[in-house]
Amino acid sequence: MKPEWRKYLAARAPRYTSYPSALHFDSSVSREDYADRLSAVELYEPLSLYVHVPFCKKLCWYCGCNMRVENDYSRALRYVSALAKEISLVGGRLAGAGRPRSVHFGGGTPNYLLVDEIADILQAIELEFGLTDDARLAIELDPRLIRDDDINRLADLGFERMSLGVQDFDHEVQLAINRVQSFDMIESAVGEMRRAGVNDISFDLLYGLPKQTLGAFKESLEKTLALAPDRVAVFGYAHLPSALPRQRLIDSESLPGADLRVDLAELADEMLIAAGYRRIGFDHYAKPDNPLAVADREGRLRRNFQGFTDDLAVTTLGFGASAISSVNGLHVQNEKSLTGYYDDIAAGRLPVARGIELTATEIAIAGVIQDLLCKGSANIAPVLAAVAPGEAVEICARLDMLEADGLISWGGNIVLIEAEARPLSRCVAMALDPYEFPHKSKPSVSLARAI
Structure with a gap:
């Protein structure tokens, strides 16, 4: 990278998963505004569906997601029931309009839920919106929570894309962020996915984490390449302890300096490109035959709340606490707190908390x-x-x-x-x-x- 570009790589710029970003949402947008936009969706309009599962078994100190550590599984069952009701509320407003092109499960940790509960959520979507064979199903997985036969059962449900939160393979880095998972664990998960016929496996990696060094991160990248995921997303860790109290558990003195952050990002880019991956947008990489790379070559790449995608649907419907939807120039976000979310669902209300209507x-x-x-x-x-x-x-x-x-x-x-x-x-x-x-x-x- 040119020396004069390094300052830009170190910039704190928005990720632009939407414009304007959620930072600019406010309470001036109501659930009635969202209901009106849903009612205007056209009969065969493509839909991108997102399901947010906020539960995790352990607290990852770096995490910026809307999540909560939960040890009582009955509370997850209550959440699944609320999700089904929200799906029904939205489906009622659509009145048969719209056709799902993709369904993405994110979190939190989607596989905190048992596969039976994930199947129940898909059934609720099927009843309200219909799911054709060409609708693509994707799910984010914590490798530490993958149970026996989970991968096969998820594949049987139709999940074609599975994403693993790897972050970094180095044990010292994992200890520093409270996310310890061995290479063997990741390798086993990838092997199960391949045997189940999953041909779109994605890894998430983070640079800028505590204890990271160029040498150790190079080894993590080499291990990534050895497992040959179909996609790799390389994100820069944002340390915001004032906004995210859990990040205060990270020793800020152990974080890489600005120059090392840039070196780590450059190293990832160089190694992935040299290994034959295609650079997609500003933080994704994909094998040349992957649907994301094909979409990029053909000019069909898009960016939505889940990142870069080959999904052409402009309308996104988000379900669950904190989920974001975008319908015809209106962005809305659901209640972040489970209490507020449950109260709205119990009262038969769309759980919208804030949003923005684009000028x-x-x-x-x-x-x-x-x-x-x-x-x-x-x-x-x-x-x-x-x-x-x-x-x-x-x-x-x-x-x-x-x-x-x-x-x-x-x-x-x-x-x-x-x-x-x-x-x-x-x-x-x-x-x-x-x-x-x-x-x-x-x-x-x-x-x-x-x-």
Whole structure:
């Protein structure tokens, strides 16, 4: 990576799984707004479904998810029952409209639930929405909780993609984040998946964790390559102990410095590319024949609340506490607390807590950011036309800075992210984001606040 790019790799930029992000949701959006949008969904409109399972057996200190450690399984059964009721509430509003193209189970830990409960949730979805054979089912798994025959049974239910939270294979790093899982455990899980016919296995890795070194992380990457997952997601750990109390259990003195974080990210990129993986967006890698890589080559890659995807559905319906939905320019998030979620479901109410209705300007920005992140290029004319003249000048000034550093080239209204700069595409997207750069009276701007 060019030396002048390292500052961008260290930037704290939004992940843009939505625009605007959930940080900008508020209580001005109501459950009635969501109900109205659901009622307007077209008969054969593709749907992407997300099911959030907030329970975990152990507390991973690095985790930023909405989760809770739960040792009483009866409480999970109550949650599954509430999920079925929420699915019914949403199905009632759709009145037969919409066709699921994918179902993704995330968390928390989806396989905290027994396979029987996962099957019950799928049955509730089948009853309300219908599930055709071409709907793709995906699930995130904690390898420490995989029980005998779980993989075979999940495969029999139709799960074609399984994702393992590996994070790092180094034992010292695992101790420092309270997530100890051996290489043999991961290897056994991968073997079971392959024998069950699962041909889309994904690993999640994290850089920036405590105790990480270049040498040890190189070994973790080598072990990853030895197991040959079909996809690898490489995320940067965000240490936010003031917002996430569990992260206070991590020794901040053991965290890699800014330079080492950049070196770790570069190492992962270099090793995965050298091993034949295709770089997808800014943090995913996939084997050339994987559906994600095919979608990228064919210009069909999209980004939604689950990350980069080959799912073309624009409408996302989220179920469970904290789940986010997006329907026709409206983003909504469910109640985060189980108490609030259960109260709404018991009263027959959609459990919406907050959200945002996109303005015409935000819709234009969202579309251009989607193109930048997924295609590496975009026509920014819709954004420049939608914002105030002074904001347009500021956006152009920021893009000029990025071009001067070689991240992008742009002529006319077409912005092209250089191929080797794709891991930095969030910084390019951020240049178009008024939330990150509130309008100033003068066109003199700087990206320094993001670096």
